[in-house]
Amino acid sequence: MKALIETRNTRPEKVFLVGVEIKSRNGGNTGDLLDELAELAQTAGAEVVDRGIQKLESPAPATFIGKGKAAEFSDFCRRRGVDTVIFDDELSPAQSRNLEKIFNCKILDRTSLILDIFAQRARTREGKLQIELAQLQHLLPRLTRFWGHLSRQAGGIGMRGGEGESQLEADRRKVQERIDTISRDLDLVRRRRSTQRAGRQRSQWPLASIVGYTNAGKSTLLNTLTGADVLAKDILFATLDPTTRRLKLPTNQNALLTDTVGFIRKLPHGLVEAFKATLEEVVRADLLLHVVDISHPQALEQVEAVNAVLAEIGAAEKPVIMVLNKMDLAGNNGTTISLKEKFPHAVEISAKTGDGISHLLEEIGTQLRPKREFLELQIPHERAEVIARLHKVGQVLERRYNGRAAKFKARIPPHHHGEFEAFIVS
Secondary structure (H helix, E strand, C coil): CCCCCCCCCCCCCEEEEEEEECHHHHCCCHHHHHHHHHHHHHHCCCEEEEEEEEECCCCECCCECCHHHHHHHHHHHHHHCCCEEEECCCCCHHHHHHHHHHHCCEEEEHHHHHHHHHHHHCCCHHHHHHHHHHHHHHHHHHHHHHCCCCCECCCCCCCCCCCCCEHHHHHHHHHHHHHHHHHHHHHHHHHHHHHHHHHHHHCCCCEEEEEEECCCCHHHHHHHHHCCCCCCCCCCCCCCCCEEEEEECCCCCEEEEEECCCECCCCCHHHHHHCHHHHHHHHCCCEEEEEEECCCCCHHHHHHHHHHHHHHCCCCCCCEEEEEECCCCCCCCHHHHHHHHHCCCCEECCCCCCCCHHHHHHHHHHHCHHHCEEEEEEEECCCHHHHHHHHHHCEEEEEECCCCEEEEEEEECHHHHHHHHHHECC
């Protein structure tokens, strides 16, 4: 599906941002949200010309903002050659149509912008299917915006005397058919993921998932911990497709670590629904690493936004390690102090420089320790291959080599129990 913001032009699209400050809802943080919207627009390849804010008791049903303010913004946009006006809230189809008539240019909302960025970033077939599904679901009720020729087609054989199908109805039917096809394809993806997950469970390797706000440093952390080569850039939604790598812990334990799509405030519900196949990795995880960009002035609000999405997908009760990232960029400001006070057991790191990574690995090993059983073993010295195997798959806590047999206290994964059963003392 063609991206909503075209980035192949010789010049970037000029955009104007609009926010509405409703005291009962956002309490005056509209400026922060518009800063983020500007970053989203730039990520999509647009040039932000300016922004406008209106304070309202509630959004206007017809135009979201007041008609007078809409006319004022429209006049400004005409003078500055603005191509697209982007609203920070989701607009209804009727509001979009009315605003297009007033501004005489393209009108987008925050949801459309995020969908466009996701469409640019998706690389795998699964990611592209999920984005197309979300775009089509968002487009379906808005199809009237794109058609002016809605006269009914002539009825064919068997339809004489009645009206034919309108162009709008035909297009809605085609979009719905495509939605049904993609939904079936994604069901196959979910079943394939379930098979892969069953294979991982047979290996008894615990699964940890990295979650967090977009651009918090999740992909950089995955690369640092596992040696992966995932794209890590200082842009919003640099990566969408999940990546899973093996993580070797200091406890000599293997775990699987998955990097997931970043979250954002006002994340469209339809996008969460479309990405359920991907987000299942979060729901099924044994442990979540919640990465927070501690250098960001709205870090606390970002934590709340991530927690809201986790609650929506049913992962709010998962064990979590709070990972305060980018400590090399954070000063001892109020946000940093507040986060440390709110999460006293959080691990402070810099995924870029590697500071604090060893502490984080120890904490992951501690959290995943229940996956192992504690054993005391006696292994004859001549069974060197068994001793080597114990050191390879288990965490040896104590060893004594005096006497006729070597004595060990160790933690091993339950599925290796049979290998050492003949040597277990207790």
